[in-house]
Amino acid sequence: MTGTKTTTGTKTTRKQVSEAKKEPPLPDWIDGIDPRLEVMSASPLVLSTPVGLLAENRITDKRYLFVRNIQDLDEGMTMEPVPLEGWEVELTGLIQPYRVVIRAEDLPEMEQVEYEMILQCSGNGRNEYGGIKGTPWNQGGVGNVRFAGVPLKAILAKHNVTVDPQVKYITAEGHDGPMGQEKPDFEHSIPVADVLERGILALRLNGEPLPGIHGGPVRLVIPGMFGTMQVKWLARLRFETAESPNFYHATEYRVPLTLLQPGEKFRFTLQNSRPTWDIRLMSYILKPEPGAKLKAGPVTISGVAYNDGKAPIESVLVSVDRGKSWQPAELDVPDSPYAWYLWKTDTTLEHGSHEIWARATDALGRSQPLDGKIFWNPNGYEWTGVFKNEVTVQ
Amino acid sequence: MTGTKTTTGTKTTRKQVSEAKKEPPLPDWIDGIDPRLEVMSASPLVLSTPVGLLAENRITDKRYLFVRNIQDLDEGMTMEPVPLEGWEVELTGLIQPYRVVIRAEDLPEMEQVEYEMILQCSGNGRNEYGGIKGTPWNQGGVGNVRFAGVPLKAILAKHNVTVDPQVKYITAEGHDGPMGQEKPDFEHSIPVADVLERGILALRLNGEPLPGIHGGPVRLVIPGMFGTMQVKWLARLRFETAESPNFYHATEYRVPLTLLQPGEKFRFTLQNSRPTWDIRLMSYILKPEPGAKLKAGPVTISGVAYNDGKAPIESVLVSVDRGKSWQPAELDVPDSPYAWYLWKTDTTLEHGSHEIWARATDALGRSQPLDGKIFWNPNGYEWTGVFKNEVTVQ
Numbered sequence: 065m066t067g068t069k070t071t072t073g074t075k076t077t078r079k080q081v082s083e084a085k086k087e088p089p090l091p092d093w094i095d096g097i098d099p100r101l102e103v104m105s106a107s108p109l110v111l112s113t114p115v116g117l118l119a120e121n122r123i124t125d126k127r128y129l130f131v132r133n134i135q136d137l138d139e140g141m142t143m144e145p146v147p148l149e150g151w152e153v154e155l156t157g158l159i160q161p162y163r164v165v166i167r168a169e170d171l172p173e174m175e176q177v178e179y180e181m182i183l184q185c186s187g188n189g190r191n192e193y194g195g196i197k198g199t200p201w202n203q204g205g206v207g208n209v210r211f212a213g214v215p216l217k218a219i220l221a222k223h224n225v226t227v228d229p230q231v232k233y234i235t236a237e238g239h240d241g242p243m244g245q246e247k248p249d250f251e252h253s254i255p256v257a258d259v260l261e262r263g264i265l266a267l268r269l270n271g272e273p274l275p276g277i278h279g280g281p282v283r284l285v286i287p288g289m290f291g292t293m294q295v296k297w298l299a300r301l302r303f304e305t306a307e308s309p310n311f312y313h314a315t316e317y318r319v320p321l322t323l324l325q326p327g328e329k330f331r332f333t334l335q336n337s338r339p340t341w342d343i344r345l346m347s348y349i350l351k352p353e354p355g356a357k358l359k360a361g362p363v364t365i366s367g368v369a370y371n372d373g374k375a376p377i378e379s380v381l382v383s384v385d386r387g388k389s390w391q392p393a394e395l396d397v398p399d400s401p402y403a404w405y406l407w408k409t410d411t412t413l414e415h416g417s418h419e420i421w422a423r424a425t426d427a428l429g430r431s432q433p434l435d436g437k438i439f440w441n442p443n444g445y446e447w448t449g450v451f452k453n454e455v456t457v458q
Numbered sequence: 459m460t461g462t463k464t465t466t467g468t469k470t471t472r473k474q475v476s477e478a479k480k481e482p483p484l485p486d487w488i489d490g491i492d493p494r495l496e497v498m499s500a501s502p503l504v505l506s507t508p509v510g511l512l513a514e515n516r517i518t519d520k521r522y523l524f525v526r527n528i529q530d531l532d533e534g535m536t537m538e539p540v541p542l543e544g545w546e547v548e549l550t551g552l553i554q555p556y557r558v559v560i561r562a563e564d565l566p567e568m569e570q571v572e573y574e575m576i577l578q579c580s581g582n583g584r585n586e587y588g589g590i591k592g593t594p595w596n597q598g599g600v601g602n603v604r605f606a607g608v609p610l611k612a613i614l615a616k617h618n619v620t621v622d623p624q625v626k627y628i629t630a631e632g633h634d635g636p637m638g639q640e641k642p643d644f645e646h647s648i649p650v651a652d653v654l655e656r657g658i659l660a661l662r663l664n665g666e667p668l669p670g671i672h673g674g675p676v677r678l679v680i681p682g683m684f685g686t687m688q689v690k691w692l693a694r695l696r697f698e699t700a701e702s703p704n705f706y707h708a709t710e711y712r713v714p715l716t717l718l719q720p721g722e723k724f725r726f727t728l729q730n731s732r733p734t735w736d737i738r739l740m741s742y743i744l745k746p747e748p749g750a751k752l753k754a755g756p757v758t759i760s761g762v763a764y765n766d767g768k769a770p771i772e773s774v775l776v777s778v779d780r781g782k783s784w785q786p787a788e789l790d791v792p793d794s795p796y797a798w799y800l801w802k803t804d805t806t807l808e809h810g811s812h813e814i815w816a817r818a819t820d821a822l823g824r825s826q827p828l829d830g831k832i833f834w835n836p837n838g839y840e841w842t843g844v845f846k847n848e849v850t851v852q
Contacts, residue, residue, distance in 0.1 A: 323768075345823070374717075378828060381784065390775065390784050429739070429827035429842060431819050434772060438821055448823060 094277065096143030098128040104199050108133035109141065109277070112204030119350035119366070122398075122406060123180070124207030126269055131277055132185045132205060134250045134312065135240035137297045145273035146281040148172070153265065153282055155220075157235075157303035158228035166223070166265075168282050171214050174222070177264055178212035179287040181402035182370045186290035186317060186340035189447030192436055193326070196444035203348055203451070208368070208404045211274075211285045213266035216259055216301070227256070231303045234259045235313075236284045239297035252293050252317070253307040254341065258286055265298065287402035288373040290340045290446075292317050307334055319441045326440040342372040344448035345432055347380050347407070347424035354453045360415050365393070366408035367422055373401035375427040380407045383421040387434065393422070413457045420453045488671065490537030492522040498593050502527035503535065503671070506598030513744040513760070516792075516800060517574070518601030520663055525671055526579045526599060528644045528706065529634035531691045539667035540675040542566070547659065547676055549614075551629075551697035552622035560617070560659075562676050565608050568616070571658055572606035573681040575796035576764045580684035580711060580734035583841030586830055587720070590838035597742055597845070602762070602798045605668075605679045607660035610653055610695070621650070625697045628653045629707075630678045633691035646687050646711070647701040648735065652680055659692065681796035682767040684734045684840075686711050701728055713835045720834040736766040738842035739826055741774050741801070741818035748847045754809050759787070760802035761816055767795040769821040774801045777815040781828065787816070807851045814847045 100117065104110040111131040118124060126143070139146060151168035188205035190196055199205075220227065233253040242249050254263075266285040267274055274280030279296030286293060292312075307313060318337040320330055330336075347369035352358060365384075369377050376397070381390035393407035407422075425431040433439070436449015494511065498504040505525040512518060520537070533540060545562035582599035584590055593599075614621065627647040636643050648657075660679040661668055668674030673690030680687060686706075701707060712731040714724055724730075741763035746752060763774050770791070775784035787801035801816075819825040827833070830843015 375832065379781070387773070388786065390786075392782065392784075425819075425825050427827055427829065427832055429825045431823045431825035433821055433823035435821065438769065 094141060094143055096127060096275075097277075098125075101128060101130070102204065104201075108136050110199055112201065113207065115203050115348070115350055115353055118207065118348075118368070122208065123270060124209050126209075126272070126275060126278065129183070129207045129209060129278065130185065130205045132199070132291060133240070133296070134292070135238070135242060135247075137238070137240040137276075140240070140276040140280070140297055142276040144276060146276040148267070148281045151281050153298050154300040155223075155225060155303070156300065158231045158305065159303045160226040160228075164223050164225055166219060168267075171265060171267055171282070174214045174218060176212050176268070177215050178210055178268075179262075179264070179285070179402055180208065180210050180398060180400040181285075181287040181373075182343055182404055183207050183209050183291050183294065184343055186292055186445045187443070189436075189449075190444035192447050192449060192451075193440055193444045194437070196442070198444055205291075206348075208370075210270050211264065211266040211283075211287075212268040212271075213264040213282075213285065216263045216265060217261075219265065220260075227260075227303055230305050231256050233304050233307055234263075235302040235304055235308045235310075236293075236295040236298060237300040237302070238295045239299040248311040250312045251308055251310050252295060252313050252339070253304065254286060254289070254293055256303070258289070258341075259284075262287055287400075288343060290343055293339075293341060307339070309334075313339060316443065317445065318443075319439070319445050323438065324440055324442075326437060330442050340445045342374075343370065344446045345371040345424055345426060345430050346448060347422045347432065347451070349420055349422050349451055349453045352420065352453065352455050354455075356453075356455045358413060358455055358457045360457050361412060362410060363413050364408055364410050365420055365422070366406070368404040369395075369407055369422075369424040370404040371424075371426050371430065375430075376401065377405045378425050378427045380405070380422055380424045382409050382411070383423075384411055384413060384418055386419055387421065390423070413455075415457050417454060417456050420455060421450050423450045488535060488537055490521060490669075491671075492519075495522060495524075496598065502530050504593055506595065507601065509597050509742070509744055509747055512601065512742075512762070516602065517664060518603050520603075520666070520669060520672065523577070523601045523603060523672065524579065524599045526581075526593070526685060527634070527690070528686070529632070529636060529641075531632070531634040531670070534634070534670040534674070534691055536670040538670060540670040542661070542675045545675045547692050548694040549617075549619060549697070550694065552625045552699065553697045554620040554622075558617050558619055560613060562661075565659060565661055565676070568608045568612060570606050570662075571609055572604055572662075573656075573658070573679070573796055574602065574604050574792060574794040575679075575681040575767075576737055576798055577601050577603050577685050577688065578737055580686055580839045581837070583830075583843075584838035586841050586843060586845075587834055587838045588831070590836070592838055599685075600742075602764075604664050605658065605660040605677075605681075606662040606665075607658040607676075607679065610657045610659060613659065614654075621654075621697055624699050625650050627698050627701055628657075629696040629698055629702045630689035630692060631694040631696070632689045633693040642705040644706050645702055645704050646689060646707050646733070647698065648680060648683070648687055650697070652683070652735075653678075656681055681794075682737060684737055687733075687735060701733070703728075707733065710837065711839065713833070713839050717832065718834055718836075720831060724836050734839045736768075737764065738840045739765040739818055739820060739824050740842060741816045741826065741845070743814055743816050743845055743847045746814065746847065746849050748849070750847075750849045752807060752849055752851045754851050755806060756804060757807050758802055758804050759814055759816070760800070762798040762800055763789075763816075763818040764798040765818070765820050765824065769824075770795065771799050772819050772821045774799070774816055774818045776803050776805070777817075778805055778807060778812055780813055781815065784817070807849075809851050811848060811850050814849060815844050817844045
C-alpha cells in the first residue's frame with residue numbers, strides 16, 4: 065500500500081499491542097470497550113461479542129460490537145474518533161481525471177446517507193465446520209449497526225469524475241500496513257455496480273463519529289456485504305477491469321465455486337472461486353443460548369435473521385423436535401433491507417434435553433441447509449447452516 | 459445447420475403436419491400417443507401431459523410423456539424408433555483430430571449408461587407468471603424417465619479425441635431444420651465439464667429404442683438440465699471457447715442475472731443473462747388437483763419434487779392454512795439424484811375452500827419462493843415458485 069495519509073494521532077504502537085496480548089486478557093488499554101468482549105487476538109485485534117449482548121438491543125452498541133482487524137493501524141486502536149483533518153482518500157485507475165484526492169474534512173458538508181445494516185465477519189460461525197484453522201468464531205462476529213456517510217456516487221459527481229465503461233471492480237486499500245515481513249498488504253476488489261449503487265464513505269457509527277477501532281475516520285461501507293469488504297481506514301479506491309491478485313483478495317476471503325468434501329485440498333484461483341462478497345442467509349437463536357438450563361413449561365425462543373438485502377426474509381421456522389415439525393416465528397421487520405429481523409415464538413418444553421433449530425427463508429426461496437457442512441470450504445467462510453442450540457429442561 | 463444425415467425414413471411432410479394443426483386436435487396421425495395429451499401446437503409439435511397421468515407411475519410412460527419440439531424433423535414425427543443405420547454424429551472444433559464422425563450403428567456395441575431423470579421444459583409452469591407469450595404451460599411439460607446411451611467421454615476415449623484445454627462449451631446441433639424463412643436453426647451450448655461428466659448419446663427411453671418423437675435415433679442427454687438442452691436428433695457437437703451466438707441460445711432460453719419487475723423490458727446479451735441450463739428446485743402437488751371437490755375429513759396429499767441433482771431433496775413441507783403451519787411430507791427417495799421424489803402426507807380438511815401449498819428444500823438450503831413471480835422474466839422460464847392448489851371441501 066502506498067498511502068496518502070498525512071494525519072498523525074495518538075499512537076498505540078504495535079509493541080504495546082503485542083505486550084497486551086501476553087498479559088491482560090481484556091483490552092483495558094482501549095477505553096470504552098465493553099470488558100465482556102472476548103479477546104481472540106490482540107495483534108491484529110480480534111474481539112468477539114458474547115451472544116447474550118446481541119440480544120440486548122436491536123442496534124449493537126459500539127462498545128460491544130465485534131472487532132476483526134486483518135492489519136492494525138496504530139492510530140486506529142482507539143474507541144475515540146480519528147480526526148478528519150489531514151486524512152485523504154485517493155481515487156485512481158480507469159477514471160477521468162486519472163487521479164482525484166478527496167479530503168475527508170470536506171465530506172461532512174455533503175449530504176449524508178445512513179444504512180441500518182449487518183456488519184458480519186465472513187468467518188463468523190467457522191467453528192460449526194469443525195477443525196478449520198483461523199479465528200475460532202462461534203456467533204460473536206456479527207452486529208446490527210447504523211453506518212452513515214457520503215455515497216461514492218455523489219463524490220464522483222461533485223468532482224466530475226467519469227468512470228470508464230470497462231471498469232468492473234473497485235479495489236479498496238486501507239491505510240493499515242502489513243503485519244510482518246512476509247505478509248502482503250490488505251485490499252479487496254468489489255463489483256463496481258454495487259459500490260456505485262450503495263457504497264458510502266462512512267464517517268459515523270450509530271449516530272456518532274466513527275471510532276478508530278471500527279475504521280474511522282473514513283471506512284468504505286457497502287451494505288449487504290461481509291465485513292471484510294467494508295475496508296477500514298480507507299486510503300485509496302482503484303477503478304479496474306479485473307479483480308486484484310492481492311493475497312487477501314485472490315486466495316483468502318474466497319469460497320470455491322464447487323462443493324468440496326470436508327478436508328479436501330483446494331488451490332484457489334480467481335476462476336475456480338469467488339470472493340466472500342454478499343452476506344449469506346442466516347438465522348441465530350439468541351435465547352435460549354446453547355447449554356441453557358430451563359424449567360419445564362412455556363419458553364420463548366427468540367433471535368435474529370438476515371441476508372444480503374436482495375429480498376425480504378419471508379419466514380423463520382423453529383423446530384424443537386429435530387425437524388419433525390416446524391412453527392413460524394413472529395417477525396419484527398426492519399425498515400432497512402440490510403438490517404436484521406428480530407423474531408420470537410412461544411413453545412412448551414418437557415423435561416429432558418432438546419435441540420432448538422431455527423431456519424430462515426427469504427422471498428427468493430433461499431433457505432439454510434440443515435447441515436451447513438455441505439458448504440465446507442478450506443477457510444471456513446460463509447457459514448449459513450441451521451444453528452442447533454442444545455438446552456436442558458429440568 | 460449443415461447436417462451429416464444420410465438416413466431416410468417414413469416421411470411426414472411439414473405440409474401434413476400443418477394440415478393436422480388445422481383439423482384434428484389430437485395427433486391421431488402419430489400412432490402410439492395417448493389421446494389424452496393436450497395438443498398445444500401441431501407445428502412445431504407441442505403436447506402437454508395432463509397432471510393426473512403423471513401421478514399414475516413413478517416412470518412417465520413414453521405414450522404420455524410431453525413433447526416440445528422447437529423445429530420438427532420430418533422423419534422424427536413418429537413414436538417408432540428411427541433406424542440407427544446411416545445416422546452420423548460429427549465431432550468438431552477445438553479437438554484433435556479436428557473432425558471425427560461417429561456412426562450411430564456402432565454405439566449399441568459400447569457400454570451403456572442409464573439415468574432415471576427429470577425431463578422438463580424450461581417453460582413449464584409459465585402460466586403462473588401471468589400474461590407471458592409462449593407455449594402456455596401449466597404443469598404438463600415434465601416427466602420422469604429413463605434415458606440410456608453411451609457417455610460422450612467413452613466415445614472420445616474410443617476415438618482418441620483430445621479436447622483442447624481452452625474448450626469451455628460444447629455446442630449441440632440437432633438434425634432438424636429452421637421452421638420458416640426468417641428463423642435460424644436450433645442449437646445450444648453447454649458447459650463442457652457437465653457434458654463430459656455425465657452427458658450421454660442416448661439411444662433408449664424407458665428401456666426401449668428411443669422414439670423419433672423424443673429425439674431418436676440419437677439424443678444428447680445431460681441429466682439435471684432442462685429439456686431444451688437435451689438436443690434431439692443429434693447431428694453435431696462443436697467444442698468451442700465461447701457460447702454460441704445462435705438466436706435460440708443467445709436470446710431465447712435465457713434468464714436475466716438480475717431481478718426484473720413484471721413487464722420490464724430487457725435486452726438479452728450473453729453477459730447480462732444465463733442459459734436455462736440447470737433444472738430449478740420444484741415440487742408439484744399431483745393430488746388433489748387444482749379445482750378438486752373433496753369430502754370433509756381425512757385427505758392424502760401427494761406429489762413429486764426434484765432439482766438439478768446437485769444435492770438431495772431434504773424435505774417437502776405442506777401447508778393447508780396458507781403458510782401459518784407446515785407439516786413435513788413422507789419422502790420416497792429415488793436411487794438416482796436426477797429423478798423425482800414421490801411424497802405424500804395425510805391431513806384433515808374442513809368444509810370450505812382451501813389452498814394446498816407444497817414447498818421443497820434441498821440439502822444446499824435451496825427452497826422455493828412463496829411468490830414465484832419474484833423471478834419474473836420476459837419469456838417466463840424456470841418457474842420455481844410454490845404451487846397453490848385451490849380445492850373445495852363439501
